[in-house]
Amino acid sequence: MPIVSVIEAVRDTIRSEMKQNPSVFILGEDIGARGGVFLATDGFVELFGPERVIDTPLAESSICGIAIGSAVNGMRPIAEIQFADFVWPAVNQIVGEASKIRYGTYGKKICPMTIRIPYGGGVRGGLYHSQSIEVIFSHTPGLKVVAPATAYDASGLLRSAIRDDDPVIFLEHKKTYRLVKGEVPSDDYTIPLGKAEIKREGEDLTVITYGLMLHYVLQSAVECEKLGISVEVVDLRTLRPIDRETIVKSVSKTGRALIVQEDTAAVSISSEVSAIISEECFFDLDAPIMRLTPLEIPPMPFSPIQESEYLPSKQKITSAVSKLSSI
């Protein structure tokens, strides 16, 4: 199997879906001749023409509103929001509108659209090219939210997202784009939305995470092994709906749970995972549920020193694991 980076996996998957299905088209800022600022659609306008590769004006609300209209009218748009930090103007169309179309029309209309959003930090993006935006979407009934961490997952989940009949927010961690590489089959595989994956098996403690943090957690797990702590790692992959079953099964087994995320803690994915564990694993827990997250400040300073201090790191994860496993 070829080894590809996350951005290559994303690019290959969109290309192959566009080739297979004439209803699939893409729209967004600079996705044409420029190929997208991260080059996710490099060469696409030459391949598919400007009708199916639409360079939009700088106007996120309409990018999503237009995607909605076209989806309701039979197309399968993939909208690109250039950076997650710029999705806020489109919240009305996504949270207010797209999420409620199926329910609000009693199933007569559907909105099969994918919104691809590069998010997250650690790339010297400062306050406005580093944000995590998953909370609002993961809270909203009617949306699906996907956040793959590996090239394999990115491809299989993106394919599922594009083929799904409901609006899917597809979050791509921009630091993984080139950093993270892996084997990706060239066949047409899909990964079901809503399923977490055990990325490493272990006995003593479960770490639940997603996105870039998965990689730091896996690195830390190797270190922890040396310290004699066997860590099981759950990669959520989908943030709405969250896969309760996988979380509960793992934590019931290990009796200890640490949640690691790049987003700030208050009212976040980590809160929900903790609440799920409390509801379902109470009698199996041997220690408090712990969360490792940045402090409650806007993500994240441009100063390189402060940026690295902001983010959870392998070291911080290892020391949190050590602490939790000794309670």
Next chain:
Amino acid sequence: MPIVSVIEAVRDTIRSEMKQNPSVFILGEDIGARGGVFLATDGFVELFGPERVIDTPLAESSICGIAIGSAVNGMRPIAEIQFADFVWPAVNQIVGEASKIRYGTYGKKICPMTIRIPYGGGVRGGLYHSQSIEVIFSHTPGLKVVAPATAYDASGLLRSAIRDDDPVIFLEHKKTYRLVKGEVPSDDYTIPLGKAEIKREGEDLTVITYGLMLHYVLQSAVECEKLGISVEVVDLRTLRPIDRETIVKSVSKTGRALIVQEDTAAVSISSEVSAIISEECFFDLDAPIMRLTPLEIPPMPFSPIQESEYLPSKQKITSAVSKLSSI
């Protein structure tokens, strides 16, 4: 002390703040001659003139953006969003901009603005006049979020919000406007932001809640007393920052926690409260933390039967309390 309704408390407080401080002004849709659709500003344009009571065009993003600009330039705007369901177009200005002004300018600029938002359901509002919107704001560093349940709290907290130097999202449950009445002193009292309140003391179990649900919880607590269960009721009042101390103290005492909210559960205030309890009260807990919330569908059907089914009720709360106290 005079007995006033929540909407009267809101109206009286804004009026007195505007009288005391010429920097305070209000802007929003229909707040002038119409007096606001809930009459929160009834008679204000006659009293303060159209310069300080600005009927805006129908454009929420600019309502908040203009409020920001005026706040940074020395005023204390109070913006009204007519219904919570229509705040989504303004998320960019609130979450993207206002929240980061103090931090992003290294404290050189501040944004002392209050955004008043009638939210919540149970008023036959259907999918677009019933929404709870607290999650996104409560997640965002740099914002404060307040959600009073009583007339007394509404007045004291609104006064604090207006006087606060940072952006405050002030959520008024529209069903409490006329339904809920209480004593409100006529002096200039404030209630500090960020402080929950024990609204009823009890020994066996803590119910944590806010907004309209507080009243149903209090009614249920009376019923539970008769069933021999002594319920302590924590009214969060402020959703960001959440008052960890009060929650932790109460749950440490009772050993059991039920969280009741009108908003859907996934990634919500209830998730965060649960996570806080897990982190800090683990060794005091006698039973799993429970959440009573609506099912994960868009809030909330227009059909009256479905609307009442959607919402937590006194009966549902009582049966959840009974169940939890018998674990």
Next chain:
Amino acid sequence: MTNELNKSRLKKMFRTMLISRALDERVWILNRQGKAAIAASAQGHEASQVACIEALDPSLDHFLIYYRQFTVTLALGTTPEEQLRTFLAKDGEIMSGARQFPLHGSHPRVDLFSFSNVVGTQLPQAVGVALADKMRDSNAVTVVFFGDGAASQGDCHEAMNFASIHSLPVIFFCENNGYAISVPLSKQMAVENISSRAAGYGMPGVLVDGTDIFDVFEATSEAANRARRGEGPTLIESTVERLLPHTTDDDHSKYRRKDDIEGLSRMDPLPITAEKLVSINVLSKSDIQMMEKEAKLIVDDATEKIGNEPYPGVETMLLHSDLEF
């Protein structure tokens, strides 16, 4: 173009206006009786709406409406009974299963939809609908209705701009009744006419008298032809009066002058249209009386039929949601 409106079409149009009015009045009464939760009235907008639809093809075109489109929905072929059910939120309500406010949702027979109450969101959505048609070389036109209030929203700007850049087959049909709830035009914009904004997007902007079915029909036909020829969008501003308060929850005497309110009836499109149709011998006065009676009967029948129907119960509540299996 005008002469395409033959006698039978004109009669049909006027009949729809009468039924719309009769239903509208009934809904208002049902609200006062506590039976309808809320209603926004189309009274004053009937001529504008019926003439716009008459210039289009409901079997081909797409219609994105908002809450004040009572006459539009009837003109498109929904039944008075269906419409009454949307106001009473009864079981089997056809647009949203009584999940939404009246007129929101979509329809199984007519390509008619309105996803939400959020003013202005339908404009970019309509542009997307038209974009899909253009991609598939469909000959359909998309019509999107909105009020003067919606014209202030950012979404309106973004939608018009995109539609014009891509020469999409969209008709932006603005029903300008001079008020966004209580906010008069003078506080909504510093220009006289919304149609004057069209130039800034490179599309034609047309101002029509919304009480004149011929004027509206002609402008809409021309816009539709333009769209079908691939020449792009048109902005039509149709001036009307909102004869009643914003909704049943509103009291416009708080913000409109007494003489203003008293003068509203002069802009009532029903007598205006009746007089025109009589003067060109399409209808006689007695025809009109008969038709008014018929409309009342239709509405009475529907009211009686629906009045005792149940509300949707809890069984259907999770259908078409995340929780459906």
Next chain:
Amino acid sequence: MTNELNKSRLKKMFRTMLISRALDERVWILNRQGKAAIAASAQGHEASQVACIEALDPSLDHFLIYYRQFTVTLALGTTPEEQLRTFLAKDGEIMSGARQFPLHGSHPRVDLFSFSNVVGTQLPQAVGVALADKMRDSNAVTVVFFGDGAASQGDCHEAMNFASIHSLPVIFFCENNGYAISVPLSKQMAVENISSRAAGYGMPGVLVDGTDIFDVFEATSEAANRARRGEGPTLIESTVERLLPHTTDDDHSKYRRKDDIEGLSRMDPLPITAEKLVSINVLSKSDIQMMEKEAKLIVDDATEKIGNEPYPGVETMLLHSDLEF
């Protein structure tokens, strides 16, 4: 108006342009050396920016900028050293404490701010700033800068509409360089000029040649006078060329034709301005050479001074946040 620009003012303006250019080139080099994370260049925009500021009063007026306002910030009185520090994110960075991208944040001496990278948000904010001034009867004017790309945002529409309704003292200063990153004007709008939108809001729209300091100065002075007289906002569209790619991360040869890129230097405002100033005897060629040398020196000194400064450390990270006590 033009004759107000006396010799010394013209010299000062040209000097600012030269320093801006020298700094800009230096920042680009520092980026290539891995020392500056990212930079958006003002090259091509210098004349437009310096002349706009020259028509205003930095001690009274408010300036809301965006990321391409290198020359504006210098013209307003920030120092080259301060500006270089914003690009290098060094400790003591004056705009945001090195929390934000270059040029974002605010300044302690000049009423200059830019809260975010989110294109278009500054427009309603500027309107709010002006509203506050009007409420307090201040004589200040608020200038808000934005690009052609920002003109497509809903916020732009909402801001212009509100400012005009309330006759607020705002100058909407659009630097139209024909591109939003790679998206050319033809894909951003179906009209020739952004200034033509002004009519739809009931305000004057003025088109100026952004390489001509006299043209820009005159239009801005007039807009400022209008604003101070209480007559409301003006939209100024200043046409310029972006001489370099969008930012140091971009490669414009992917989306601009080769001959287009090669022709850019004809629109370079530095030689254009130099030639004008020589022709009207404000400067001699040797003056210009001397000034260029001086600019380089200033930039060299600043680079040397700042190069080894530390980045902000973790101690200050929580200042001015929710977590500060």
